[in-house]
Amino acid sequence: MSARILVVDDVPANVKLLEARLSAEYFDVLTASNGAEALQICQRAECDIILLDVMMPDMDGFEVCRRLKSNPATHFIPVVMVTALDSPSDRVRGLEAGADDFLTKPVSDVVLIARVRSLTRLKMMTDELRMRALTSIEIGVQAPERNAVADSGRGGRILLVDDRPSSYERLGPMLATEHSVDVETNPAEAVFNAADGNYDLVIVSLDLNDFDGLRLCSQLRSLERTRHVPILAIAEAENNSRLLRGLEIGVNDYLLRPVDKNELLARARTQIRKRRYTDHLRDNVQNSIEMAITDALTGLHNRRYMETHLATLADQAASRGKPLALMMLDIDYFKSINDNYGHDAGDDVLREFAMRVRKSIRGIDLACRYGGEEFVIVMPETDLHVAGMVAERLRRSVANEPFAVHKGEKRIEVTVSIGISTLEQKGEPIADVMKRADNALYRAKNEGRNRAVAIAPVHQPSSFLPQAAGRGR
Structure with a gap:
């Protein structure tokens, strides 16, 4: 596992x-x-x-760490303080400055390498999330760094796993x-x-009665719902080898008994801050994915998503010998809505139209805003007859209930024209199905609007669905 480690110390021998030590484990080492x-x-x-020494001239390690952790550009870099200071107050001061760990000299080679490897794994995971989240910043999703810097780490939800009353009755309060x-x-x-509780941190005593605490930590890491929840292990001082094993299987941090209250709280805050930051990164990644494939105004999928997945849906239909229906929809006289009532009213109509589309189709159907006032619905395992029934139901849901605009101050009549076709020949290009649906839509417009027209594949007769009573538009 290669990583670049910065060693900061004013004593050349150190x-x-x-x-x-680090080069022997194949880490790249920089020095300052x-x-x-x-x-x-x-x-x-x-x-x-x-790896940061504390006692340095001009600027001590505490101040260096505070500056790193208060800067959005560097706060995510793990900092391990390596120093001769060994009192609980020194450890707490380092943790409160933002350090991820505090190791006292002389540091065992095994402990040092285990800690560096553990933090390297976590840093690589965070870096991957940060890289994926960069695109979300470019499309307007707020970066989480500034919130992370300001986060106190307090107010978290913690699960304490401990079966000794003398221990949990002290740690809990x-x-x-x-x-x-x-x-x-x-x-x-x-x-x-832990899986059901949506916790920010799980604290596990490794000295459980009749249960292996490390196995519990391993189980938490293996489940999808708890994989990213930080784990803080607590153990007796003589359990050093078990703690090192815990770091290998994914424990994020540890404390030795007797537990100092301030150090416990400081380490808990550190892990909760990290959890919140990585959760924000994952949310940004998810938001960027959704924004890339979703139309912001209507919440339906966009044209890019449809064009990417339409061929896949067609291939699946052909391989299973199932029909695939495609509808093209166009809101009638939409330009006049914008001209007469304003573009805000047009947006209200588009949003409400998308809502009525969702209510008229199944969960497996794909509804997309194709552009402007045009929409496409792709319906797997649907033949021309059933697609026509769905189209007529949707047409009626639009025409029979006026659309509220301007926050409900006005209600206007809206109708839609629909063109339908199906893919029922194996190997037929999906572009041909789109073209037939587009032609059917054109005919629906020419026939007076507010109607659905279906055009079957060449080997089947075309069908015209009846227009409901009312004024065509």
């Missing part, structure tokens, strides 16, 4: 020692002798993880000063509760 140099390297996005806490004393139920 730098050389860490550089040798002071905080200002480290900030410049990070600003240029040249490192993946920072500690956490409850900043978070909502549920205590699960039955480890066998913990995975199910």
Whole structure:
């Protein structure tokens, strides 16, 4: 697992020692002798993880970390403080400055490498999400970095898995000063509760009675609904090997007993902030996908999505020997709506029209805004007769109920013309089906509008669906 590690220390011997340890594990190592140099390297996005000394001249490690974590461009870089300071207050100060971990010198090679590998895995996952989310920024979705910098990490939902009363009766109230806490004393139920509870953090005691805490952590990582929930493990000091194993299977952080309240709260805040940030990134990715394939005004799929998936739907229909119906719809005299009532009213009509389309079709049908006031509906496993019935139902739902515009101040009559065709010959180009539906729509317009016309494939007779009573438009 290759990653670029920045070692920041003003003592050359310390730098050389860490550089040798990390290089032996095939990490790329960069070095800096002071905080200002480290900030410049990070600003240029040249490192993946920072190993940061605390006691440095001019700018100590706490200040360097605060600056990194307060900058939206660098706050996501994991920082591990490596220092001779070993009191709980020092650890809390480092964590509150934004550090992801606080290791006390002399650091065991095994502990150091395990922590770096764990953070590297998490950083790579975050980087992938950030790269995917870049397009969402370009199309107007707000980047989550500034919210992440301002997030206090408080107010989270925590599941504490611990079956020893002497432990959870002490830890629960500690956490409850900043978070909502549920205590699960039955480890066998913990995975199910974690999956159903939408938690921001799961804290697992590795010293459970008659249950392997590491197996519970592994189960949480294997389930889709809990895969991304941070896990904070708590163990006795002599369980060092189990903690290292926990980091390998996906534990995000750990604490040794006796637990210091301030350190517990600081580590919980750190993990909750990370969870919220990555959730925002995933939401941005999902939003960018939806925006790329969805028409913003109507909420229907857009033309790009339809053109991408239409051939696939046609191939599926042909391979299964099932028919496929396609409807083209055009709102009659839409330009006059815009001219007489304004474009806001036109938008109201388009939104309401899309709503009525959704109510008239099935979940498996594909409804798209083709452009302007034109729409396309693709109906798998539907022949010409059934498609005609659906089209007539939709036509009536439009014509029989006036459309509210201008926030309900006015109601105007609207009608729609519909052209229908089907794919019923294996191997027929879907473009031919589209062309027939377009021709049918043209004929519906010429015949007086407010009607549906179906044109069958060449081997079947065309059909004209009856116009409902009322004025054609």
